[in-house]
Amino acid sequence: MHNLFFYGKFNSNFNDLHHSALSPWGAGIILAPVVGGVIVVWLVRNFAPEAKGHGVPEVMDAIYYRAGIIRPVVVLVKALASAITIGSGGSVGREGPIIQIGAAFGSSLAQWIRLPEWQRLGLIAAGAGAGIAATFNTPVGGVLFAVELMLVEISARTLVPVMIATGTATLISRLLLGDYPSFIIPPDIIAHTAHMGTVNYLLFAILGILVGAVGLFFTRMLYWTEDFLEKWLPHPYLRAVLGMAAVGATIYLLGLSTGQYYVEGVGYATVQDVLNSTLLNPAFLLLLVLLKILSFSVTLGAGGSGGVFSPSLYVGALLGGAFVLLANLLFPSLQLHLATGAALG
Template identity: 75%
Template sequence: MPENIPIAPEVLTHVIEREVGGWQGKLRHNPLFHLLLAFFVGIIAGLGAVAFRRLIGLMHNLFFFGQWSFSFNALKHSDASIWGAGIILAPVIGGLIVVWLVRNFAPEAKGHGVPEVMDAIYYKRGVIRPAVVLIKALASAITIGSGGSVGREGPIIQMGAAFGSSLSQWLRLHEWQRLGLIAAGAGAGIAATFNTPVGGILFAVELMLVEVSARTLVPVMIATGTATFVSRLFLGNHPSFVIPASIIASTAHETVADYVAYVVFGLLVGGVGLLFTNTLYWTEDFLEKWLKNAYLRTILGMAAVGLTMYLVQRCTGHYYVEGVGYATVQNVLESTLLNPGFLLLLLVLKVFSFAVTLGSGGSGGVFSPSLFLGAVLGGAFAALVSHWIPDYQMGMAVGAALGMAGMVGASTGAAVTGAVMIFEMTNDYHIIIPLIVVSGLAFGVRRLFTRESIYTRKLIRRGHFIPEARHSNLYLMRPAAQLIETPMVRLRGDRTLEDLQKILLHRRELPHVLIIEGTMPLAVIPAHRVAEILRREIRHVPLSDLASTDWVAVRDDSQLYDLVARLRACACETALLCKKDPPEHHEDVVAVVTVEDILSYASLPQVLLRPERGPQ
């Protein structure tokens, strides 16, 4: 070709894209490259955790003392603000700034962070906008620094996950790689802030990973280890709390009485954890119902938080319930707060302040409040038991440590993470069995009443189901007919909701409703949709107007794997299991199966039921 003949721009672009795509494709399939990315995510997550803690210190000093300083020790109580009673307005001003930031730049930054990461994993193919990193850091730092009663771990988790997502999107990695890096970023964030690398790994496994295998777990291990190392370089190699070794070591000589006390305490923590979760969502619903304007809701809610912390400081000398509350936890661990009545009062005030902070639009995590509640509850329990049974002495530090693990397990659902993290903080193997007992029982009590944790309940309220476990493909090889648990009723489309209500009077379980027209199936009302429309005042509306015609027919002898494939191919959420495909008569329909049925049966992640796409 002569050199003076120009190359068309579109041809040049195609060549460049082909070469770059080939280069990226090779990297995507290179295991070492994926591990190097995890290493990079760990570095950024560790640095992010350090920077975020410094940012909280800056905001605290600005709001409380009007000083430009990053110096802040969360284990020490803050001095009284120079503003006096004016400190009541600090949370209000901070809250207004946060609401403005969140509403205008990143709605995902509202609330406690972890649910948004889980939602991105299961419902958005792991896509988290880069803006979330900056807005979440700034909004949460302002909320905590101005006196909001929330934690710093949720924001750090969300920031680490958002960076993992942004990096994988930029490199156009496969979806499983993107989800793995999100989990790695989340685990790295929590490992860096607590100096608990094993706890960070388990957090990712329990709550983030949709697939537990070597190809996903090893990157998480690398990221959490790297983030912890980076954190230690800047913050020192010491636990988040200073736990007296002499008191914790007493667990090396347990008796039957000790384990009876642990069992009772575990059950108690589970009940309080359930109350903690319920109070948050009760408060959010109440404030949103009665205060429609977001800014007015923030003004009144954060004013209540500011007034609470000011009154506590005036009466006791310390703010106690403001911010992350680690100074209060340290007091309980050091046995300097001995009055069980005061500890229980702090528990109530912390639950109130936390729920109102998030309910009125604040941004922050739930991990620190969980640790706070567990510590004060454990301290109060130890003090009361020692008072009521003089012959039995339970150290307050022991009670606080067990309470922290149990409250994390009960509220977040990460029972193993809670036990192992506190074990890492104590650095004493003798306490591991009591931690397991209390954390496991606390989780069990909460699970007895509801399957939803404080994280997943937020998503369920959006209609987003999160599976509780990850399994191998064993379930996919089983017959789809094994999914048939929910009953089905056949009704003509001209029947009304009032007719359906009469039919359901004598049924214990809500059925799927198959709408028929003549001899053929026409539409479906899934059981969860039936529950929703029964609450409406639309009794005379024909059922055909409420039903969905978006369904796919599958033979009743198909394997679950084939059923999932058909749902993905057709982008449907409802399938008719039929004797014939396609059905020739509505009697050919054996059962109705929905995505929710599949998720409940096989604990499959929602992403597996979405239409297949290439790398993003």
Template identity: 70%
Template sequence: MSSQKPPVSEAVSAPVCPDPLVIERGVCGWRGWLRTNPFFYLALAFFVGIVAGLGAVLFRRLISLMHNAFFFGHLSTKFDYLRHSAASAWGAGIIFAPVVGGLLVVWLVKTFAPEAKGHGVPEVMDAIYYHCGIIRPIVVLVKALASSINIGSGGSVGREGPIIQMGAAFGSSLAQWLRLKEWQRLGLIAAGAGAGIAATFNTPISGILFAVELILVEVSARTLVPVMIATGTATFVSRLFLGDFPSFIIPAQVISQTTHETVGAYGAYIILGVLVGGVGLLFTNSLYWAEDRFEQWFTNPYLRHALGMLGVGVTIYLMYLFSGHYYVEGVGYATVQDVLDGVLTNPGFLLILLLLKIAVFSVTLGSGGSGGVFSPALFVGAVFGALYAALSNHFLPNVGLNVVVAGALGMAGMVGASTGAAVTGAVMIFEMTNDYHIIIPLIVVSSLAFGMRRLVTRETIYTRKLIRRGHYIPEALHSSLYLMRPVEQFIESPLLRLKGGCTLADVQKLLRGRRQETPHILVLDGVKPVSVITAHRLRDLFLQGQPEVTLAELGSNDWVSVPADSQLYDLVARLRSCHCEIALLSRRGLLEHHEEVLAVVTVEDILNYASLPRSLLRPDAV
């Protein structure tokens, strides 16, 4: 992996992974007995579900309170998310409401919990793979306040990411207080995250699948059962307070039309899935482009977010001035419901909504806001699906694609394309419609959207944030049998041997026109290898744009040499003991000549193919 070290702030704030042996010796009495009692662990999952369900309810109330305060100047928790907000009491002054809210958010995040910035889920994944599941308890409170202020004041972000992070943080905090084993702590984090999704959408199965697809590092009865208990409990608690209603009302008579779809309709669904995958890429790239530009242009975080939210305020006010509704502010559920009610069908207006939502969402989070990406993804998917159906019916009227059905399918596709949770997206919309007939179109669109995004990049909107820190997350979960296989089976990238005097410009010319993955570069001094530039480091260097820098200046000599027939288990142990992240595979373990080097294997390669827990590869875990 990259030879660059993470920023000092990240390195300092990273908690030390607790030594399980020390914990085992240090726990006695009732805590020690509870840790060994499986029924108590299941009871903890039940408790996490109750707290996550109540947290989802209270968080919605808190968002309503902030919205009414910022828009109308009174304190009330009454607000219908499926109906558009009335005109603000401040008139044009509503432009400054997001600015005031944004300044409060920056103060909260900088003062109390920097990890509450952003969209939540990446921080949970980072805690699992890089911090042994340690999440500070204060994150629950700060995330709730910061995100509710951002959303309530008009910021265009979602509420699901914060709920996921809050549920996960509570699970982690409870496990830390009881000094549970690491696998139990990670299990409660997944239970809290899945319970948050289940409670906010009233979709318990989707909550389980979300935990399986994105959060769990182990899929077994001992991890799945607690997640199931927590999601079921959280859904029940949510229904007690909010009623047994789906997040969106999708007309049953419309969905039932998918019972007898024509071949032409399925052809249209295939095209929709591919196009939604492209929109998902635009959605993700826009967020990180905005984040890079704001950090490049403004060093002061208060000024950065204030200017970003000023742009959001101007946008929502102009939307109200010219269309009668704010449309793109907040979670945007009212606009999604308009699509599902068949109210929004004008292609031109749908295109405007699509572009503006992506823009204000990117600016809200990219300038330093706090909130989720799930709701904006559903918004963009619904609007794009309706836009696609409207254009399809105009140019190909015989296909007869329903705007409402296409909107629902677009929502599932956007979740799969942007977050990587393709199964969750499909099942979530199915649970909302409660009609089995739509399941095949959902599978088609969601899987193709996911595949289209994966064809271009393996990074999701969640993992890209971590990769930019040099933190890599495995794409899949595998059995530990991979530990027993030869290292050479995990060779991912090709190897390029170049002299140290070559420049980045020379490498770009050499790779131009080649249709293969970015190679690792073995930098040579004569015939002897002296340093390595890994594939992902090379991609970063290309983006930074320093073509005249030589490879000798960029290479890392922080590597170990291992025989090519070594088992992965032995390689992991060697990397940990040497505090290295790069291994050179050689015929006899000698490196006097570059021809002895057969390949380069990095920690990233191992994570992608073997899906090991990150803690197993941490040098400080030795």
């Protein structure tokens, strides 16, 4: 979808840790998120309203209030809607969608073979955890995610199926996508962090407080934007056009001024830039944090379909990087590594 909307090509080659080239459309790229947004609103309104948004709340709602019943059509609509939103330039992640897709697949399978409710709920957790495991190459992380958010009962009869599913999903993902981590962290960080003093850890505690505060702002901004757009632009298609036009204008202006779109899509390339220590201006990093929060909130508020996890990784990494750069200016003797701050953030 990204290659189609940005370059007019039917091509599945894409490396999310590298910035893609600027689109030949020029200012016309502003319309790419608009077209994508309108298609997504049409898909969601006509086929699966529960596919709107980032997906995890809808899965939890199905678990706790709908006996684990998720309609099979959600699998297809969520996959299409999220791919179009992200590919056309929407500033959202892919993790929320894969959680909902995996959960919907688990629920559909359980309904098809008529399993009892407790097994259906277990398969939902297994599908969601497997999705996280596959997209991040993290089998243990998938299990922990399912335990924390999805499982209503933690026992051998529920945990073992989740572990089997996440391990299998990781294996399939490695066969198809390769066995490599989501982000490449420079190996010298490990040696560097082994020799830190007390002051360093005090600074990291301050970083935690700052990231927590920005996380609160991140959450409140999303809810405020959704409420604001729904109140002042009640027509869903008008909301999609104006909201996604604002997102398109943001990525176009960034591309025009910096040569990279930075806030479009999942944003992993920008996170990797900070880990590679190639973005060294703290003011610019803080500007990107603000623009990411705004463009992400508007994308979902305008009716887009995508996750919150990638944007939160983006915001945390860039905020951590900016914090380290400013700390090194104030305390040059510390010589904190930029990638350390990004990883912690």
